[in-house]
Amino acid sequence: MSERTVGGGFVPDVALDRTSPVPLYFQVATRLQQLIEAGELPVGGKLENEIDLAERLGVSRPTMRRAIQYLVERGMLVRRRGVGTEIVHPKVRRPVELSSLYDDLAKTGQQPRTEIRSFEVGPAPDHIAEALGIPEGAEITWFERLRYAGGEPLAIMQNAVPVAVLAIDRDDLVSNGLYELLRAAGCVPRMANQVVGARTASAGEARVLGESRGAPLLTMTRTAWDAAGRGVEYGSHIYRADRYSFELTLTI
Amino acid sequence: MSERTVGGGFVPDVALDRTSPVPLYFQVATRLQQLIEAGELPVGGKLENEIDLAERLGVSRPTMRRAIQYLVERGMLVRRRGVGTEIVHPKVRRPVELSSLYDDLAKTGQQPRTEIRSFEVGPAPDHIAEALGIPEGAEITWFERLRYAGGEPLAIMQNAVPVAVLAIDRDDLVSNGLYELLRAAGCVPRMANQVVGARTASAGEARVLGESRGAPLLTMTRTAWDAAGRGVEYGSHIYRADRYSFELTLTI
DNA sequence: GAAGGTCGTTTGTCAGGACAAAGTATTGAC
DNA sequence: GTCAATACTTTGTCCTGACAAACGACCTTC
Incomplete structure (x- = not known):
């Protein structure tokens, strides 16, 4: 039985560029992802088995497996030995990057505006140095911003970024988000x-x-690290609870 | 230069069991993790190169790579081509499982106590069915619990679990957390x-x-899925803000 | 008719080899 | 002494081949 998987997705031939610096497995994974997101491979359906798929796409089985594994880790596919590979409901997809308030606002069409209330460079206070894992007294840029959305104030944000990581320009902060x-x-x-x-x-x-005194506020303190385990940002924010809530996706 | 990596970690010989059903790459990864967590491989130090390591441990290079990759994904190692593999600061390690309030309280030594305020089985309301991705009117178990910690009330928790996923026993809920x-x-x-x-x-x-009227509350609504994308839990919780805050670790 | 064994399918694991690309260190030229 | 080219180290990618384990469906047997 090697016609087409019953009720499953038939993966059309994919053009691969072997001269490209983009790895083959990534080209395959990206193409599969597009097919799934475009609905050409039905959610809940089964993928062809990896051997046929590899042969038809003209790659080796390990390469095919790596492409599939990439999508499994992102929550788009589930595999079971002896059964096959199934396409998962889009609801459980993993987000691609850590979100920031600025990105979120810009994405939802509310125009973010930023007002800088203070900005200074100096030695890090102990609790911040400890959180970031940098030596006490190391230089940081410390600033407080007031973030507006749709013309109304939304959040007061205090942040610290080690100078060793990035020397922040005050003007950049007005027109860009910190994560940007x-x-x-x-x-x-x-x-x-x-x-x-x-x-x-x-x-x-x-x-x-x-707001009025006694109004509910959301508070958030965050420490962020890069892939090498270097502390890149410490933040202490407060948000108007009537206008903001955190939406987050957790994965194991 | 194949003595020992400068300032780096020397991985002692590891006993592998080739008759075990536990995959080789996982045995290697687990052993490496133990060595790192025990501090025998210094944080910030470099690992030997994967070729030597594979040879000395008696596994093939793909197997060695897979073991290392496993730890990279968990945030314990960072690799750079042409440079090597570095051991990352423990602060950025990824947690192993999604946490629940019950687990958190039990772990920090505060004794959780649960009082069930309502418990019924019936068809799912539309917004819950939609959140869980189950058909409208599918059977769910719906219950409201009051959670105490250290003798004081802490949270009101409303939850729904599809009967198709798990038929919950009312008595189990008193002595166990839902995630358990x-x-x-x-x-x-x-x-x-x-x-x-x-x-x-x-x-x-x-x-x-x-609490007194007008006191600040933390609210949380959550939908959880298993690996196959099946909605397993919907929850709407409120917490006393003076006694509780969410601590969470986000990863890309 | 029900229980259990068998077989085919599919994914999981492991090996060995080859070349490419990136980064570091060394060497050489000026 | 400084800068650029070169060599070396290390990880990244890709291939072929082989066997093991889990699962579902079918068949046989009682």
Whole structure:
């Protein structure tokens, strides 16, 4: 029985470029991902077996396996020995990168605006140095921003970035999100530790955020590291709870 | 130069069991992990190159690579072509499983106690069926629990679990956490989508939680899926903000 | 008719080899 | 002494081949 998998997805021939610097397994994985996302391979259906697939695409079995494995790790496929490879419901797909407030707002069409309330370079306070895993007194850039969305204040954000990681330009911060700057500098946050809590607003916070005293606030402190385990960012943020909530996807 | 990597970790010989059903690459990875966690391989140091390592451990290079790759994905190692493999600071290690409130409390020594306030089996409301990706009207177990920690009320938790996934026993819920029951049934939550927000307590909520009206509350709604993309749990929880905050680790 | 064994299918594991690409260190020229 | 080219080390990619283990379906037997 090697016609087509019953009720399953038939993968059309894929043009691979062996001269490209992009690895073969990645070309295959990307193409499969496109087919799945375009709905050409039905969710819940089964993929052909990896041997046929490899042969038809003209790659070796290990390469085919690696492409499939890549999509398994991203939650798009599930494999079971003796059964086959199944296409999973899109709801459980893993996001591609750590999100930031700026990205989120820009993506949902609300225009983010940033006001810088303070900006200084100096030695790191102990608790921040400890969180980032840098020596006490190492130089950091410390700044406080007020973030607007749709013309209304949304969050007060205090952040620290080690100078050794990136020397931040004050003007860049106005027009870009912090994560955007970090990524542009080739320093990609790969892991983050967050603590999310809630409390009521003090009079000062309420005034700045355009809320009344005692209004509920979301608080978040975060430390982010790059792939090498280097602490790249520490942040302490407060958000108006009536206008913001965290949406996050957790994976094992 | 094949003496020992400068300033690096020397991996002692490892006893491998080729008759064991545990894959070789996993035996190697586990042993390496132990060595790193025990501090015998220094953080920040470099591992030997994979060719020597494979030879000395008596496995092929692909097997050695797979073991190393496993630890790279868990955030314990970083590799760079032409440079080598480096051991990363433990802070950025990925957690092994999705946490639940019950586990967290038990782990930190606060004794969790659970009071069941309602418990019923019936057809799923539309918004829950939609979140879990099950047909409208499919049978679910719906229950509301009050969770105490250290003798004081901490959270009101409403949850839904499809009967098709697990027929929950009311008595089990008192002495076990929900995730514990799910895992015991062989149905491991692998991915979860959470929305965390904040608001003030209504009079009724305040009374149940032993707070005053207008006190800040943390709210969380979550949908969890297993590896096959099957929705296994929907939850809507509220927590006393003065006694609880979410700590979570995000990875790309 | 039900229980159990057998067989084919499919994924999982492992080996060995070859070449490419990136980064570091050394060497040489000016 | 400085800069550029070269050699070496190390990981990345890709291939072929082989066997093992899990699963489902079919068949046989009782």
